[in-house]
Amino acid sequence: xxxxxxxxxxxxxxxxxxxxxxxxxxxxxxxxxxxxxxxxxxxxxxxxxxxxxxxxxxxxxxxxxxxxxxxxxxxxxxxxxxxxxxxxxxxxxxxxxxxxxxxxxxx
Amino acid sequence: xxxxxxxxxxxxxxxxxxxxxxxxxxxxxxxxxxxxxxxxxxxxxxxxxxxxxxxxxxxxxxxxxxxxxxxxxxxxxxxxxxxxxxxxxxxxxxxxxxxxxxxxxxxxxxxxxxxxxxx
Numbered sequence: 001x002x003x004x005x006x007x008x009x010x011x012x013x014x015x016x017x018x019x020x021x022x023x024x025x026x027x028x029x030x031x032x033x034x035x036x037x038x039x040x041x042x043x044x045x046x047x048x049x050x051x052x053x054x055x056x057x058x059x060x061x062x063x064x065x066x067x068x069x070x071x072x073x074x075x076x077x078x079x080x081x082x083x084x085x086x087x088x089x090x091x092x093x094x095x096x097x098x099x100x101x102x103x104x105x106x107x
Numbered sequence: 108x109x110x111x112x113x114x115x116x117x118x119x120x121x122x123x124x125x126x127x128x129x130x131x132x133x134x135x136x137x138x139x140x141x142x143x144x145x146x147x148x149x150x151x152x153x154x155x156x157x158x159x160x161x162x163x164x165x166x167x168x169x170x171x172x173x174x175x176x177x178x179x180x181x182x183x184x185x186x187x188x189x190x191x192x193x194x195x196x197x198x199x200x201x202x203x204x205x206x207x208x209x210x211x212x213x214x215x216x217x218x219x220x221x222x223x224x225x226x
Contacts, residue, residue, distance in 0.1 A: 001169065034212040036152075043202055043219060044144075044152065049212035087152050091211025094157070094166045096142070101151040 002026050002090050006099035012107040017078045021102045023071045023088035032092035035064055035073045038101075039084045047086075048073065078104075109133035109215055111203050116220030123193050123224075129186040129203030129217055137161075137181035140206040142213060143188050145199035153199070156188065157206065171197075193224045 003026040031051040036044040046055045048064035061076040088099040115127040143155040156177040176189040204213035
């Protein structure tokens with residue numbers, strides 16, 4: 001199975017900060033990498049698909065990059081509503097897997 | 108409105124069985140692969156299973172293989188997860204999700220249904 005490792009596991013930042021979360025796959029997944037945002041008590045929401053494509057309706061301050069095994073999610077200027085947990089997910093293998101999550105907290 | 112609505116959660120004893128359902132509306136259900144994802148209390152997301160649009164392919168996480176069965180009824184726009192030999196570690200919120208064609212990304216999620224496995 002393909003393992004997905006996110007870093008950091010948690011992150012404290014302030015409104016207006018630029019934030020980067022990384023995700024590493026245990027083998028190449030080309031660009032089959034997606035990013036989700038989850039707020040407490042809510043279902044996850046798709047932010048980025050195919051490593052760098054912005055899902056419809058998602059603010060442009062979110063961006064994704066990478067290919068192969070190393071990927072990043074960047075939030076260019078944090079807004080109050082962005083404090084949440086973020087997950088990466090690979091869909092290269094038929095056995096889809098998620099990263100362990102990155103909790104973004106207010107500093 | 109595009110919507111997924113899970114049902115069937117509740118309290119079940121260890122070793123017991125349960126079937127979850129996910130009713131879809133607002134899109135052509137029969138055209139998309141569907142998946143189940145779970146989240147144990149206070150933990151991260153765990154992918155459980157996926158089924159192709161026509162039911163010809165199914166895949167399972169190692170943690171549930173041999174105990175869980177995913178299925179769908181395209182005439183009823185409904186996805187199912189039959190869970191047998193349940194364990195305490197299966198306690199979680201179970202989400203169904205629609206897989207975006209060709210990319211696998213889950214673009215639509217249900218609100219989740221809580222399953223508790225306890226005596």
